Amino acid sequence: MSTIEKNIPISYSRKIKKETTFKTPRKQGWWVPLLLPHVANLLKAGVKCEVTRINMEHFQKKENRKQPFLFLFTHMQFLDFPVFLKESLPRKSNSASAIDTFRGVYGMLHALGRSVPVRKFKNNAELVRTISHILKKHKAVFNLAPEAQYSLDGFTLPIPDSIGKVIKHLKEPVVTINMHGHYVIGPVWGDGKLRKEFPSMPVVTYAFTPEEIEKMTPEEITTKVKELLDYNEWKTWRESGIKITYQNRAAGLEHILYKCPTCKEEYTTASSGINVWCQKCESKWELTENGLLEGVGHKTTFNTPDEWLLWEKAEVAKEIKTGTYIIEDTVRGISLPNRKQPVEVGNMAIKHTKEGMSIDGHYNNKDFKFHFPPLYCHTLQVTLNSPDFKGKPAYTGFSLDDDSIFFVPSKKGMVYKLFLAWKEFYRLNKLAIAK
Numbered sequence: 001m002s003t004i005e006k007n008i009p010i011s012y013s014r015k016i017k018k019e020t021t022f023k024t025p026r027k028q029g030w031w032v033p034l035l036l037p038h039v040a041n042l043l044k045a046g047v048k049c050e051v052t053r054i055n056m057e058h059f060q061k062k063e064n065r066k067q068p069f070l071f072l073f074t075h076m077q078f079l080d081f082p083v084f085l086k087e088s089l090p091r092k093s094n095s096a097s098a099i100d101t102f103r104g105v106y107g108m109l110h111a112l113g114r115s116v117p118v119r120k121f122k123n124n125a126e127l128v129r130t131i132s133h134i135l136k137k138h139k140a141v142f143n144l145a146p147e148a149q150y151s152l153d154g155f156t157l158p159i160p161d162s163i164g165k166v167i168k169h170l171k172e173p174v175v176t177i178n179m180h181g182h183y184v185i186g187p188v189w190g191d192g193k194l195r196k197e198f199p200s201m202p203v204v205t206y207a208f209t210p211e212e213i214e215k216m217t218p219e220e221i222t223t224k225v226k227e228l229l230d231y232n233e234w235k236t237w238r239e240s241g242i243k244i245t246y247q248n249r250a251a252g253l254e255h256i257l258y259k260c261p262t263c264k265e266e267y268t269t270a271s272s273g274i275n276v277w278c279q280k281c282e283s284k285w286e287l288t289e290n291g292l293l294e295g296v297g298h299k300t301t302f303n304t305p306d307e308w309l310l311w312e313k314a315e316v317a318k319e320i321k322t323g324t325y326i327i328e329d330t331v332r333g334i335s336l337p338n339r340k341q342p343v344e345v346g347n348m349a350i351k352h353t354k355e356g357m358s359i360d361g362h363y364n365n366k367d368f369k370f371h372f373p374p375l376y377c378h379t380l381q382v383t384l385n386s387p388d389f390k391g392k393p394a395y396t397g398f399s400l401d402d403d404s405i406f407f408v409p410s411k412k413g414m415v416y417k418l419f420l421a422w423k424e425f426y427r428l429n430k431l432a433i434a435k
């Protein structure tokens with residue numbers, strides 16, 4: 001029996017219309033490129049920007065100044081938008097954006113830029129057709145974040161292996177932009193304040209000419225895209241030598257540093273100011289101005305947050321290998337049948353094991369049920385401190401063709417553990433198929 005047959009969709013009242021996305025947007029108005037520099041400056045909120053451009057002379061020549069390209073960017077922060085918009089000028093450009101961001105101020109910006117709403121990790125064939133139409137017919141740049149969400153831990157999120165095939169199919173120039181600095185300036189787990197002491201340091205590269213694409217295999221293209229979009233922003237911070245003196249710089253770290261390296265307990269960490277600590281064993285660390293960790297009153301276990309994060313990743317992999325991994329929880333359920341109407345569907349029961357994720361709930365007097373096997377999607381969509389839903393929760397979830405099922409776990413840090421485990425199960429299942 002396929003996954004879809006096992007699923008029982010949420011029973012909505014007739015007032016709620018489900019939306020499958022993907023209508024190719026109309027062309028932007030002629031005035032949009034004139035307005036964009038001002039919008040971009042406003043959105044940059046005074047952050048300094050030091051751009052490095054590699055092999056970009058071609059696009060700066062007068063005859064090529066309107067030539068469209070596929071613009072692949074890494075995704076760390078809201079700041080990414082003004083930076084790539086400015087770099088694509090004087091061309092018009094469209095972006096793909098998650099359907100959960102189409103309300104409020106973001107919704108207005110999406111309407112202005114004629115963004116394409118997508119349900120994450122679904123409808124890929126339609127998205128490719130839309131990209132092709134925008135590049136070839138509208139002669140506009142298409143902005144795409146292959147990671148499809150903000151970096152959670154300062155490392156590049158999984159990039160789908162299919163990106164090489166998409167580029168090969170489009171046969172259009174590809175430019176990449178790696179948004180170094182944006183995670184340091186405003187990490188997704190943070191309190192929302194920008195650390196403006198740190199500059200935006202994007203690296204823009206003309207990655208593939210159509211002639212190069214012709215000669216390369218999809219696998220070679222994918223490998224090069226992954227190299228160009230690779231980052232570890234903790235390293236960017238350390239190696240820059242730039243100090244962050246912001247006094248609340250560690251607040252929120254428990255979203256990702258969820259396991260105590262001293263007593264090994266999970267979800268017991270807390271943070272405020274410049275410190276993160278364990279509420280169970282009382283071990284405490286300071287996040288220094290240079291991005292290092294120092295034990296307060298004890299020797300530190302890890303010298304940097306990224307060492308701690310890699311240890312957590314290895315711990316999850318160990319649980320999976322020894323067969324002890326399981327997460328069961330009662331969670332707050334939110335669905336998104338269309339871009340305008342999030343629906344609180346009440347408490348749901350989730351269970352994540354090597355078989356995948358099962359979700360059970362009850363709404364509008366009817367049970368609903370979903371099961372997502374490990375290969376359903378290559379990564380889990382996770383949003384921390386999201387303004388998209390009431391209470392700015394950290395949530396994760398899945399897209400269907402005409403609905404999205406999100407949930408807020410009972411403990412902070414659990415979405416990050418689920419994210420680590422989902423990636424590992426996906427990797428192991430892919431390996432098993434390849435054998």
Ligand SMILES: [Zn+2]
Nearest residue numbers: 260263278281
């Ligand atoms: Zn502890």
